[in-house]
Amino acid sequence: MTNSSQNVPLQRNPGDFGFCPLHQWGLIFIEGPDAASFLQNQLTNSVLGLKRTLSPEIARTPSSVRLAGYCSPKGRLLASAWLALVPRDSASDDRFALFISNDIAAGIAKRLAMYVLRSKVKVTDASHDWSVLGFCSITNQVNSLTLEENQIGLQMPDVEVHNQMYGRVLIAQAQPSGAMEDQDRVLSTWNDLEVLSAIPRIVQTTQEQFVPQMINLESVAGVDFKKGCYPGQEIVARSQYRGVIKRRLSLAHVPTDQLNGASFDPGVELFHSEDTSQPAGMVVLSSHAAFVEDRIDLQIECKSEALEHGEIRLGSIDGPVLKLDPLPYPLIEI
Structure with missing residues (x-):
């Protein structure tokens, strides 16, 4: 990876x-x-x-x-x-x-x-x-x-x-x-x-928020679909083979000078410019960038369609706009 x-x-x-x-x-x-x-x-x-x-x-x-x-x-x-x-x-x-x-x-x-x-x-x-x-x-x-x-x-x-x-x-x-x-x-x-x-x-703020495929766990070798039963196994398998998951984990970043006090902690909600009525996703993990000056790097979970067009904003519909980055691995198709 x-x-x-x-x-x-x-x-x-x-x-x-x-x-x-x-x-x-x-x-x-x-x-x-x-x-x-x-x-x-x-x-x-x-x-x-x-x-x-x-x-x-x-x-x-x-x-x-x-x-x-x-x-x-x-x-x-x-x-x-x-x-x-x-x-x-x-x-x-x-x-x-x-x-x-x-x-x-x-x-x-x-x-x-x-x-x-x-x-x-x-x-x-x-x-x-x-x-x-x-x-x-x-x-x-x-x-x-x-x-x-x-x-x-x-x-x-x-x-x-x-x-x-x-x-x-x-x-x-x-x-x-x-x-x-x-x-x-x-x-x-x-x-x-x-x-x-x-x-x-x-982490604690993201517990019970995601089916594994919503944060790409199956694409990073975290799910074995051939093993026996475990809690939630039927739902996880159904999500994989019936294609009912329309959300994914993506990488993103935001310059620190655009935060304006916005929180970027795990669990913070994301909003899409074309649907302001409800959150489009949330922050999964975040950190101050160590390899590029003055920015925050984030893992975000978001609706797949929101990742394809429009703007994703951090914390509120008026929050800073996130810039998407490519994933370092291919996704297993659902």
Whole structure:
């Protein structure tokens, strides 16, 4: 998965890359002899056959890392997560690590635990006991990254910006992250790469707003239509094969000098110039641009017809006009 832009890039400082604490990310562990079968019945993607990754090895390939959604019975996303199979040691039961938005981690862990019943599974929200870090840099440096014995990690898809490939690794460690130099600048880079990847992440303000296809989850390998049942599976499948979804995730940006105080946080509604009676979509993720001066980058969910013509405005019908950017991947046709 790649992303490109026609804007002139900034001169980058090496301090803009490296490690940073990710306080917006949380961690849930699902472990036990029945952990794989339990998650297989809960998530939109298959977890069976995931390769075991032992610390300090990093889970790097599609055979070791999966993106998945967790839906309500109505097929609406309660969460999205990156997951890897990271047992405590080679002799231990399965243990899955779900990297998830911190503001929903406790609620999702509690909900998953409700469905354990007689399964030999333990669900733990480890967000308070484990710190989540991010490492981002050019892909070659990310590919050579090594972790410490007390850390677990998974590599996310690369992102292309201005013809340069950047890699990202999510890391968890069972201790505080401590102080890091230039962490604000590194965090800014991490956040912008996440937005530019066009891979969505559900946060509290966007829970139950989207069927997976509305934010392209099936196009970024987050849905397996051949697996068995999970909450909302019938609705997700019907949306795919009957073509009833007419909304999509897109990338956009807005110059900061045009915001005029408008909020660009996830959940902020969007309006279309040709239909002022109701919102046309909402912000999924956003960040201050790290590669182009004085702009905000956004992932937006919007009606497909609104993306094709007219103006999309942020926050209100009189809000700033968003400029659309190309997606870094092809969409699976619905």
